[in-house]
Amino acid sequence: MRALTQDRYGWDALAVREVPDPVPGTGQVLVRVHAAGVNPYDWHFAEGQPLVARPTMGGLRGPRPPVRGADLAGVVVGTGPDVTAFAPGDEVFGFGSGGTFAELALAAEDALAHRPAELTPVEAAAVPMAGVTALQHLREAALAAGQRIAITGAGGGIGHLAVQIAAARGARVTGVCSAGNAELVRELGAAETVDYAREDFTAGRRRFDVVLANAGRYPVRALGRVVVPGGLVLVNDGSKEGLLGPLPDLLSAPLVSRFSPYRVRNVTATSSGADLAVLAGLVTDGVLRPVVSATYPLDQAVEAVRQVAGHGHARGKLVVTPA
Numbered sequence: 001m002r003a004l005t006q007d008r009y010g011w012d013a014l015a016v017r018e019v020p021d022p023v024p025g026t027g028q029v030l031v032r033v034h035a036a037g038v039n040p041y042d043w044h045f046a047e048g049q050p051l052v053a054r055p056t057m058g059g060l061r062g063p064r065p066p067v068r069g070a071d072l073a074g075v076v077v078g079t080g081p082d083v084t085a086f087a088p089g090d091e092v093f094g095f096g097s098g099g100t101f102a103e104l105a106l107a108a109e110d111a112l113a114h115r116p117a118e119l120t121p122v123e124a125a126a127v128p129m130a131g132v133t134a135l136q137h138l139r140e141a142a143l144a145a146g147q148r149i150a151i152t153g154a155g156g157g158i159g160h161l162a163v164q165i166a167a168a169r170g171a172r173v174t175g176v177c178s179a180g181n182a183e184l185v186r187e188l189g190a191a192e193t194v195d196y197a198r199e200d201f202t203a204g205r206r207r208f209d210v211v212l213a214n215a216g217r218y219p220v221r222a223l224g225r226v227v228v229p230g231g232l233v234l235v236n237d238g239s240k241e242g243l244l245g246p247l248p249d250l251l252s253a254p255l256v257s258r259f260s261p262y263r264v265r266n267v268t269a270t271s272s273g274a275d276l277a278v279l280a281g282l283v284t285d286g287v288l289r290p291v292v293s294a295t296y297p298l299d300q301a302v303e304a305v306r307q308v309a310g311h312g313h314a315r316g317k318l319v320v321t322p323a
């Protein structure tokens, strides 16, 4: 099969190559990939950023597995031993294991869900990582009707889904995004938007019960200034590069929490099939609508990953279409 692979870190190492077809092991499903969502996660692995995380990416010289891509939507074409929830012919979406910018991909049975009929494969491929991350952060926030939440990166992958979920829970959403995404973010349910190029919302007078920081590289203390006492800062901006990347912010969260009038949390999203099913339910209920701003054939997948590298400016989601 054809797949976007790399044998070392760096953009020039990425190329579409012929690799052996994957074979499903125990508990694994083989999927013909119709569409694969693009995430900053793919950039981290492509470049090996932040440097300190390289050992967790599979190796110091190059990432393992070598195929890029984490999200997928497609059709089941095979199953390994002990798979009971899926059978060949099922339309699925979820998290691949071993790379999804490829014609075929493996996925653990519990990292998949049935694709809701309301979504095309391209739309469904936009949901897994961004949707589960949004859902799990908002669950941590235990957001209630009437509460005020600020979401930075509101026009991006996680942000545009978080805006919809928070608004559906009755929260008053302030979306922090570029002027170009403001109309979209309001359409998706934000009560107001702040153009980060014109206004630093952490220096303003608005106060929030929760801040979900997906982008902007705001210092945690600045975010803390705009939450009410007892409020919650969710640090989810992994865009810092260099040796340590966002690690200092993430590691210092418990300490800052202890000595501040607000709480700071970071949620590491888990590839939960159960949460994919929750998201599918929100789609069916008309609460959630993924926005895909562009699709890329496999041969141009590197371009798609470059769009979300560092402080990218993706509108909604970008999706690769391998087949």
Ligand SMILES: NC(=O)c1ccc[n+]([C@@H]2O[C@H](COP(=O)([O-])OP(=O)(O)OC[C@H]3O[C@@H](n4cnc5c(N)ncnc54)[C@H](OP(=O)(O)O)[C@@H]3O)[C@@H](O)[C@H]2O)c1
Pocket: 039, 040, 041, 129, 130, 133, 152, 153, 154, 155, 156, 157, 158, 159, 176, 177, 178, 180, 181, 196, 214, 215, 216, 217, 236, 237, 238, 239, 266, 267, 268, 269, 270, 307, 308, 311, 312, 313, 314, 315, 316, 317
């Ligand atoms: N905790 C976890 O397990 C987990 C999981 C997945 C991702 N993440 C992290 O979550 C972050 C967001 O991911 P994503 O998929 O949503 O990325 P994305 O799709 O690239 O979206 C980022 C958005 O931020 C906006 N943006 C750029 N600069 C900004 C600024 N200064 N202020 C406010 N918005 C700005 C961009 O568009 P405009 O500038 O045009 O508005 C874009 O819409 C990443 O850093 C990623 O590493 C964490």
